[in-house]
Amino acid sequence: MPTAKIIATGSYVPSRRLTNADLEKMVETSDEWILERTGIRERRIAAAGENTSDLAYEAATAALSRAGLSADSLDLIIVATITGDMPIPATACFLQNRLGAHNAAAFDINAACSGFLFGLSTANAYIRSGMYKRILLVGAEALSRFTDWEDRNTCVLFGDGAGAVIIEASDGSVGIMSVDIHSDGSYWELLNLPGGGSKYPPSEEAAANRMYYIKMKGNETFKVAVRTLEKLVVDALEKNNLKASDIALLIPHQANLRIISATASRLGVGMDRVMVNLDRCGNTSAASIPIALDEAASSGRIKENDYILLEAFGGGLTWASAVIKW
């Protein structure tokens, strides 16, 4: 059975920075509160007319160019996103068209902040089964379009961006060792965007009730996240017969520095072995892990044969982990 190997990464964040000081002028908040409670200093905001597929395109072309590959060599494109360009078609189809990836099937995955790892699980299964040999997986979000800029509970958290990986079939000993994905829909009310679907179709009433924006019960979500992630990372190590000292780098979903530190501490990994870009990017949902992975890979923080552990938690609720030998 072939293994699935990440052969290249790429990422893109929009140029516009929105700082905590900027947010102080928009809602009743402070740099001190945001930094202390979340670890975020600034986030990037997509320009007018810059859509999720445009962010995805920049990340994907960076990964393709690093791999020295043309888009028509791709068998499949998966985009993990909750902020696609349109409900129909899939953002992956916009991306396929713009890349000229004529031989690739394309679809989206919605697992909120765990979306990239759900996509990795899907890509891993396709490659191990022999069905596809080369897959482009992108996590891309324009969360700023669905952020309620009058709600201080959520508007300080999110940012825009995209990260991409190219995954190939390999017969070597390195690659994706495990991906574990989980869901519990009984917690759907903790984190959602209620309007625009069949339950609350587009209407003036839905707009007046601000139903097209992301809602989150932050404190309750926080508690479930910490409890769940602590178990998730320990299970991921056990499954692969690894010790915490074997992990060269932990790359967590970037939602909250307190959640990241609690998970690292439970695992027994010092913060010097944890990838954090939350301070600069905020929470970019499905894009956060591939952006952080690209930053780690391109800055030399991951070397050949290193073990890396990825983990995420998000709306659904969903959560997931992956262990990769680089």
Ligand SMILES: CC(C)(COP(=O)(O)OP(=O)(O)OC[C@H]1O[C@@H](n2cnc3c(N)ncnc32)[C@H](O)[C@@H]1OP(=O)(O)O)[C@@H](O)C(=O)NCCC(=O)NCCS
């Ligand atoms: C959102 C989050 C940062 C809030 O931090 P928290 O410590 O839980 O804070 P709380 O929600 O309990 O709010 C504490 C107080 O701060 C206030 N507050 C909320 N947002 C604020 C802001 N931006 N500025 C100032 N005060 C704020 C609240 O109104 C509350 O005030 P009160 O005590 O007078 O009612 C945190 O809960 C979190 O990160 N949650 C998990 C996110 C997550 O993992 N999501 C899944 C993946 S996306």
